[in-house]
Amino acid sequence: VTQASDELWPALVGLWRDYNLHLAHIIAAIPDETLRRPRAGHSLDRIAWQTVPADQPAMLEYLIGDYIGHLQDHVRQILALTRQAVGDGSMNSSIVLLGPVSAGKSTQGRLLSAALGRPQVSLDEERWRYYREIGYDDELAREIRQRGGFLALVMYWGSLIPIQSSDCLPNITTASSILGLVSTRAGRISNACGEPLRLTPTFFCCCHRRIERNRSVSSGTRSSSAGGPELRLQPALSTATELLRTGAPHDLHSRNDA
Amino acid sequence: MSSLSDSLRATVGAAAVRLLAIPEAETEARRDGEWCAKEVMGHLIDSAANNHARFVRAQLQDDLVFPATTRARGSA
Numbered sequence: 001v002t003q004a005s006d007e008l009w010p011a012l013v014g015l016w017r018d019y020n021l022h023l024a025h026i027i028a029a030i031p032d033e034t035l036r037r038p039r040a041g042h043s044l045d046r047i048a049w050q051t052v053p054a055d056q057p058a059m060l061e062y063l064i065g066d067y068i069g070h071l072q073d074h075v076r077q078i079l080a081l082t083r084q085a086v087g088d089g090s091m092n093s094s095i096v097l098l099g100p101v102s103a104g105k106s107t108q109g110r111l112l113s114a115a116l117g118r119p120q121v122s123l124d125e126e127r128w129r130y131y132r133e134i135g136y137d138d139e140l141a142r143e144i145r146q147r148g149g150f151l152a153l154v155m156y157w158g159s160l161i162p163i164q165s166s167d168c169l170p171n172i173t174t175a176s177s178i179l180g181l182v183s184t185r186a187g188r189i190s191n192a193c194g195e196p197l198r199l200t201p202t203f204f205c206c207c208h209r210r211i212e213r214n215r216s217v218s219s220g221t222r223s224s225s226a227g228g229p230e231l232r233l234q235p236a237l238s239t240a241t242e243l244l245r246t247g248a249p250h251d252l253h254s255r256n257d258a
Numbered sequence: 259m260s261s262l263s264d265s266l267r268a269t270v271g272a273a274a275v276r277l278l279a280i281p282e283a284e285t286e287a288r289r290d291g292e293w294c295a296k297e298v299m300g301h302l303i304d305s306a307a308n309n310h311a312r313f314v315r316a317q318l319q320d321d322l323v324f325p326a327t328t329r330a331r332g333s334a
Binding site for chain 2: 028061074081082
């Protein structure tokens with residue numbers, strides 16, 4: 001019998017998820033013959049969730065399906081329990097995905113949106129509105145792109161960053177180019193909502209490297225105050241979206257999002 | 259057989275996202291004698307461990323006879 005209530009909820013859920021992913025590996029490796037061989041002797045009349053009479057043969061495949069059914073039933077129970085407590089709590093907090101170009105923000109956002117039934121909002125639109133606000137020059141951008149290619153254009157975008165570096169989230173705005181801009185906008189939204197930003201590890205790794213690099217370049221010139229919204233890792237979120245992504249098209253490099 | 263495995267993966271992946279969105283305080287809220295969310299999750303982890311042993315043993319033995327576990331409610 002587990003003393004569960006001393007442990008933190010995310011730790012419990014993480015353990016549960018990872019343990020089951022391990023079980024999924026084990027299950028995938030079981031030969032069909034082993035799964036479907038009728039077994040006269042069994043105790044599924046006592047130990048199963050949906051029992052099998054003792055005088056009828058049982059299969060391992062049934063036991064595994066029964067395990068999954070039992071698990072799904074309790075997940076529904078938890079979701080129902082917590083909804084009863086205070087409305088649908090799972091629908092109340094925003095999830096903000098950050099990352100450099102082609103990290104897969106839109107892809108993961110789309111999968112999350114489908115999985116959770118929540119709308120997806122792209123900050124790209126925000127970005128262009130913001131550019132106009134601060135005097136982004138379309139003509140100049142076109143010219144820069146023609147002469148120096150996409151990378152030059154990215155540098156032009158990057159050159160606009162110092163303008164908004166005094167905003168919230170100073171430790172993130174030191175990240176380069178688009179990332180910094182999007183982060184700042186996300187940070188503003190996060191502040192406005194009074195919610196922490198949540199980064200998935202995939203994105204965090206990309207961001208982190210850039211932040212560290214930029215910090216080492218600009219160390220001393222920029223104060224790295226601890227203000228701004230808390231950056232919270234959601235390892236499970238990433239793993240879940242990785243799972244959800246399986247079977248979905250891999251189009252991370254075919255789009256030009258930021 | 260991959261469909262059972264896939265089903266478990268997909269279920270757990272999607273569920274974890276929703277479960278993690280539940281605030282800590284709510285997971286300890288108890289309603290008249292019912293299990294709170296944390297207790298249900300503890301039970302699910304016990305169940306994973308018990309069934310882990312069953313799935314492995316089932317490949318080594320002819321029958322599906324396994325010792326019963328301690329929790330009466332929602333056994334599996």
